[in-house]
Amino acid sequence: MNLNDLQQHVGAVDTLPDPQSGYFLKLIEEVGELAEAIRQGQAGQPTLETLKGSIAEELVDVLYYTLALANQHGVDLQQSFDLKEQLNRIKYQR
Numbered sequence: 288m289n290l291n292d293l294q295q296h297v298g299a300v301d302t303l304p305d306p307q308s309g310y311f312l313k314l315i316e317e318v319g320e321l322a323e324a325i326r327q328g329q330a331g332q333p334t335l336e337t338l339k340g341s342i343a344e345e346l347v348d349v350l351y352y353t354l355a356l357a358n359q360h361g362v363d364l365q366q367s368f369d370l371k372e373q374l375n376r377i378k379y380q381r
């Protein structure tokens with residue numbers, strides 16, 4: 288799946304628990320879990336058996352809620368990523 292596919296998938300399967308703050312608070316919660324996984328050194332590509340608590344799992348959780356927030360706020364994340372890269376090419380001369 289590319290970024291557009293992922294965003295559409297999240298939009299299709301997700302149910303919003305709290306329309307006012309649910310996705311943002313979940314994103315922050317998952318960032319905290321990512322910090323803990325990094326601190327515990329749970330690096331590398333896990334298997335299904337070792338996924339729980341890994342950096343990989345928490346990165347996916349962060350991505351999931353980022354995509355959900357993009358859907359909630361009408362943002363096309365692929366298009367926005369491309370625009371931001373254009374700005375970064377100018378800013379960092381790359």
Ligand SMILES: [Mg+2]
Pocket residue numbers: 317320344345348
């Ligand atoms: Mg998590």
